[in-house]
Amino acid sequence: MGVQRTDLDVRPLGDGELPDWIRAMRTGFLRTPTPTPREVEIRSGAPGRLYGAFDAGRCVATYRSFDQRVTAVGGAPVAANAVSNVTVSPTHRRRGLLTRMIDADLRAARDRGDLVATLIAAEYRIYGRYGFGPAAGATEWEIDVARTGLDPRRPVPEEPGARLDLVDPDGVRALGPALYERVHRGQPGAVDRDARWWQRATGLFATGDEPWKEPFCVVHRSTDGTVDGLLVYRTDEKWGEGKRPLNTAAVEELSAATPAAERALWRYLCAVDWIATVRTGPRAPDSLVADLFPDARAARVTTAADWLWVRLLDVPGALTARSYEAAGSVVIEVVDEPLAAGGPSGGRFRLDAGPQGSSCTPTTGSAELVLPLGALARLWLGDASVRRLVDLGLVEEERPGAAARADALFRTGRRPWCPDLF
Template structure:
């Protein structure tokens, strides 16, 4: 008998969680605390499992998400998460079955695209996803930054205050929504996200380390930035070797972002700062008098995007130049294929099906990589992933689609 694919029931939950842990190489132990937490915080109507001989051998879940696009608007997307296949059932097409059903349901529901954070690069391109936003992590040697050791706080009337988790839960959600309007590629955070990431609720029995929290307030008292960080408090021969690790740093204004970095880099005893996953064009390295003090320790793809509704995806965003392109989009799954005329400019955009000759031909994954403005159509053409059907179309595409700042997704989901 072939394995059975079905929506998870309450009775399936313990076995599904065990399979999830197995797939991610965590101990296959399921606690009552985790069962109860996931039971009340997950939309199980969109969780799938594959069962063979009564045992769960693959997991898959999706949920509603809002994704910010260039210009500050956001769109409804289908976020894919908790994808695993047990090692006993690899290469049997189980993920393909799960993915196909979920993407069809997302298309019927009216979601503009699907998103995911890919654990492995080669997996998701065959399902029409493309890497739409990348991340970089830096290790900063504080003594080499060249920052003034006498720094005592931000100029211009702003201030940085240490606060507790309750204040973060009060100010964080509104601040994050304001931040998403200024940085495309970011996704929404639920109330549960804020409770979990401030220690108010635990999903499992993993130990919780309370971070330090700091808010940046502008001169008028508005909260414009948030920083959460931990310190390892290491010493050797009476010398501090302490590393501060950033858990979260979001800011609405460049002033707030600079102030929070400067604050963290001036904390006594902190000799190194690990930044966590930042946008590749983060302000951090260049705001230092000596940017070489910030050493890149990770640079990788992060948010992957799979278009489902090409016209809606391309008209939701803004464009700083004017131009028109006919895109011939292929899609092996048949969900987003078609030929579309994009006519865009600073005053808005229209994207409609057309029978005109194509300017560019590309698959849906390449369009996913281009949609948020991070990738270059010219580079994808050099890689053989985009075909220029009309001379000059690549230059038009790069002028239209690329953005001044790179997209960034701060959150794993």
């Protein structure tokens, strides 16, 4: 980890230090360092907790956390400590600055009663040593529209009485939050969105380096008029020889409360004149788009990677917050990572679970499975296979058959996914 320097001051930000913090953060993310006054103004009103490391008064590392709700398997909103804006300046790497910041923040989160911590990892190898594990992945596809095999004469949407309507950003702000509330409660791994999220997404304020440009926005209404789908996309303007359109549509948001709405929105986008290619952006690994078209090879995977990382701060609390489709029990020994950021969360627990509820209590009984805290995070949202983790050497099966019983408990019919980058 390198040598920790005790003369480096790691603490919450004080008055007047935000511009210097933003400069350090932008430097870490390879952006033009000096922030605009507008960015300072916007970030000064953002919720959350800001930490920094200071060397002779200059900010050399940044860290932000904020309150979040993440949807557990079964739909329960779980109190989470979301971690973001983590950077260490190139001049101050390997000095233990992230360890000091994340440890202080996660200890405070445990004291508040947060059950988990979450983050989107820019680099894979950093957060495993703090007890985080990749709990939900994301996949991106590129769709060759001409190859889909869709019948242009087929009506979209297909349900009688359903319809699609173009809306402006005001319409998205009016209709989007209620729709997303329905969607994220049914999607393990999804996180809540506040009013600022919708304002930022619809151009009321932006902290990016490029001016915000209005996208195209479409809502799907069911037969009773209820909005149950939202699509937001942007297009380029590219033409080939012979006046052949080569435009690409890039999806920024596609939320659907029903499979029919999701199918209709994908088919709508692939039927828009002049669009030759659709880039889906990060989607759930089991998104319908993978097998939606008559020629499934029209949708080509361009990226399949980890996305949402989770650290369980309260193992019994997190395991009992989710639901279980099968009934059974298993004794697990959770080994915390060496750095134990936020304080140790390990121990030996007996999980008794079933469709009617669950309990998770400390036990002195013999462990049937031994696993690190990060491996348990892979299981919490139902995405990983215990058997596969055993084969990878990440989980030790102390009693034959324990992996199969645990798989029956933890696995789910829908893969987890977090629609947001934070």
